[in-house]
Amino acid sequence: MNQSERAASNENPDAGDEPDDLPWVLRARDGDAEAYDELVTRHRGRIFAMIRQMVKNDADAWDLSQEVFIKAWRALPRFEAKAKFSTWLYRIAHNAVYDWARRKRPEAGGELNDEIFGEERIDPASLTTPSSERRPDESLEGDELREKIEAALDKLSPEHREAVLLKDVNGLSYKEIAEVMECTLGTVMSRLFYARKKLQSILKDEYEAR
Structure with a gap:
């Protein structure tokens, strides 16, 4: 196990939840673009499908999916592997969709009071x-x-x-x-x-x- 892998293991005691993703995440976090391409290939289908169900538009879903992976690549050096990589991606997708919705419908917004x-x-x-x-x-x-x-x-x-x-x-x-x-x-x-x-x-x- 190299130094980067040992560090990630210490950061995330549950890293075993994604044993296949972790080596690629570590390499991508160190700037390996080919490793990141592998992660994109693994997750782009689910991210696109999730966004498509939210925005109901193929073109916007495609653009937002690209935005998600660009933002993830830029933020990856700060990713501490305390959560699953897929969960982190869904979080970025969540933000992208709601930013898109606010741009489309600036009058909409606000948190639902569903604690009732x-x-x-x-x-x-x-x-x-x-x-x-x-x-x-x-x-x-x-x-x-x-x-x-x-x-x-x-x-x-x-x-x-x-x-x-x-x-x-x-x-x-x-x-x-x-x-x-x-x-x-x-x-x-x-x-x-x-x-x-x-x-x-x-x-x-x-x-x-x-």
């Missing part, structure tokens, strides 16, 4: 969308269901939609989502509770058919 939903009412194991498992003869219905789910997500506020995408699509933990969205664990849980209830109401027929 008590944490004790939340089922952390609940799922946002119906099961993806289906019989072969259900393939046509599956396409229609996917469209309904996307339409239902569009009806959520940006904060609630982002929480759902980070948790149920990208698989982040509550703690990681709190880091990305810069809010408390309680806020994350209440946003997910509200969003899931809203989606379940919209998709009631699909849930009852499961």
Whole structure:
């Protein structure tokens, strides 16, 4: 283990969470552009998909994705590996999307007061969308269901939609989502509770058919 790797190991006792990314992160942090290209290749699909779900525009999503990776490259020397590299990228993407939204809709903004939903009412194991498992003869219905789910997500506020995408699509933990969205664990849980209830109401027929 070289000096850079030992330093990162000391910085991040949970670095083993991303054993494949860590060597590339260390090299990229030292200025290795080829190593950073590898990280971009690994993560650009998920970052683009996340942004695309938020901005609903391929061109803007592409531009914002490029912006995210440019900003990440410039900030990488200051990345201390105390969080997963992917979580750090999602945080940069979060900021990029909300900056974009403020430029597009300067009158919008403000934090939702969703702490009113008590944490004790939340089922952390609940799922946002119906099961993806289906019989072969259900393939046509599956396409229609996917469209309904996307339409239902569009009806959520940006904060609630982002929480759902980070948790149920990208698989982040509550703690990681709190880091990305810069809010408390309680806020994350209440946003997910509200969003899931809203989606379940919209998709009631699909849930009852499961």
